[in-house]
Amino acid sequence: MTVSSVLVVGGGIAGVSTVAELRKRGFVGDLTLLSADAFPYDRPPLSKEYLSGAKDLDSIALQAPEWYAEQRIDLLADALVEALDPDAGTVVLSDGRELSADRIVLATGGGSLWPDVERVVRELLDRPPAGMGIPRSTTGIHTLRSAEDADALRGVLLPGARLLVAGAGLIGAEVASTARKLGCEVVLVDPADPPIAAAVGTQVAKWLHSLHAVHGVETVTSTVEKLESTRAGVVAHIAGAASPRTFDAVLLAVGMVPDTTLAKAAGLEVDNGVVVDDQQVTSHPKVLAVGDCARRRGHRREEHWEAALLDGQRAAATILGIDAHAETAPWFWTDRYDLHVEVVGEMHEPDAEHETVVRGTLGEPPFAVFTLHGERLIGAVAVDDPAAAKAARRLIDRTADVRASDLADPTKSLRTLLRR
Ligand SMILES: Cc1cc2nc3c(=O)[nH]c(=O)nc-3n(C[C@H](O)[C@H](O)[C@H](O)COP(=O)(O)OP(=O)(O)OC[C@H]3O[C@@H](n4cnc5c(N)ncnc54)[C@H](O)[C@@H]3O)c2cc1C
Structure with missing residues (x-):
């Protein structure tokens, strides 16, 4: 069947790459990109130049505003998809609108992982009603996945502010580095010694981790067991420490979880991500999935920018029934100090x-x-x-x-x- 319309859910790099590649390789049908944000923007700067204030939101847009019209892409901003019907080829938005297409591509990314300490925090916060989440500004406890998250964090990264970063992976280390540049006092806690050894090898991981101390960050090999929001700040209980310590803000940077909500509710196969084949097709032939929300069967789930971009390109080739670009070794970058x-x-x-x-x-x-x-x-x-x-x-x-x-x-x- 010829595909004459495609709808992409999610305006991150994977979603934008899908629509860009479809047009680049000759797709002439209707193309709709649904973005939950005001416009599609890039995430890697959120822990780097955007967090430090060197870049603003407009400058991290994935495409210039006029690009979407030029490419005849119908960009629906602030559009949150709440339901997916794979058989009917439809999605329902939070405002009640129903849209349909021959193919639907899920590019919903993921959210920050909340570790067990979340439960402790929730209990201490006057028990907010279920589903309301934790208001960042009142608890002083942050995660970092969106520009709003970065704005909230940047608001507290004032010179002399005491920041606890739980998790010394790629994002935690980048934030520690940015916060030091902004003049904050930073404590970085991670049970791994050295962290990220699996990704970069032990030798390099040790050296990278040692740079924190060189730049005035206190590193602690341990876990954050409990956090309490108090008037004086966030009180952190770090395993093995003689007494609790108080911080102005805490960043939980302990990993991400793929956003599989729509896929799960629609009955698609989900197992640590929306499961796709080598062509990015999910367990339903009309639905594809790309980027951080997806996992290729038999592969580990990637959580890197270029992998998401390549997924989008592969999905576009699948929809067009043409050859995908040749596979290449995985690549990612990170910046610190x-x-x-x-x-x-x-x-x-x-x-x-x-x-x-x-x-x-x-x-x-x-x-x-x-x-x-x-x-x-x-x-x-x-x-x-x-x-x-x-x-x-x-x-x-x-x-x-x-x-x-x-x-x-x-x-x-x-x-x-x-x-x-
Ligand atoms: C702070 C930070 C720094 C990073 N730094 C690096 C780096 O240096 N190098 C690197 O290689 N990678 C880095 N990454 C990882 C990289 O940014 C991700 O791998 C990439 O953003 C994944 O793209 P994606 O399009 O799959 O998902 P996302 O970028 O998460 O985009 C998904 C989009 O879908 C939207 N969405 C979700 N559900 C719905 C719905 N129901 N309806 C409509 N829209 C929806 C979301 O709001 C979001 O805009 C970083 C990530 C973060 C958070």
Whole structure:
């Protein structure tokens, strides 16, 4: 059946990438993008330039306002979808409007994970009525997923403010770095030592974590067990600490949960994300899912910007019945303390089959660390060295054999290894 209309739910990078790719590759039918926000904006700056105030909301828009009309994309802003009927190919908005299309793409992203401490907080807050959530401004406890979240957090990141960050993953570390720039006193708590070792390998993870102390952040290897909102601030009980400590604000940065509400209610298969096949099609042939809300069957769920973008491109190809772009090694970046870190492929700890190779000097950017499986490059972390990340990705994609000595030699251009 020819597809003559597509409706995309969610205006993050995955949703915008889907509609952009559909037009780019020749789709001439009706295209509707439903955004719960005032306009589609980018999320990575929320812990970086937007949080520091270096960028405003307009400057993190995913597309210029006129782009949607130029591309004949019907952008419905402040449009929250409340129900999905896959068989009928319809969605119902919170204002009661019903829209239909031949294909529906779910690009609903996710929300911040609330750890167990939430329950404690809720009990202490005069027991707000169920479903009302926790008003950020009154509790001093924050999460970070939307521009509103970032606005609320920025409002308290004043010079001298005491900030507790629970979770030293990518977002927690970025916020700690931004908050220090803004002159805050920061305590960063995480039970992992070092955090993010699985993503970047233990060597790099240790060095990255040590940068917090260098920049005046107190790191604590522990867990936040309990939070109490009091007039004096948020009182945090950190496991193993002699006494509770008081902060002006707390950021819970302990992970995200995919938003699968619509899919679940519609009876689609959901298992740690909306389950999709390699073409991004869900368990219902008329519905596709992309980005942070989706998980490809047999793969782990990705939570990175480029993975969401590529999902959108793949979904567009599926809808058009054309070939998707070739698969490429996963890539993401993170920024902290004015350092730019890129990660490609999969890092692995050294063992009988895996070797770690350092190019340059670890801890003295620019440098890169590689994981070799035999003579195959499978992963790389590049700090302030985008060219190394790019070359490493090509080497991984080509499954080319490389010598550890060549990778380690900074006088040898990685590009020449590609030509072999
Ligand atoms: C603070 C922060 C920093 C990050 N930094 C990096 C980074 O440095 N590098 C990196 O690679 N990745 C980073 N990421 C991750 C990256 O931003 C996400 O992977 C990416 O945003 C996922 O895109 P998405 O479109 O799937 O979801 P989202 O960006 O979450 O967008 C989903 C959209 O759908 C909307 N929506 C949800 N439900 C409905 C509904 N029922 N009706 C209508 N609309 C709905 C939501 O409001 C939202 O606008 C960061 C994420 C955050 C939060």
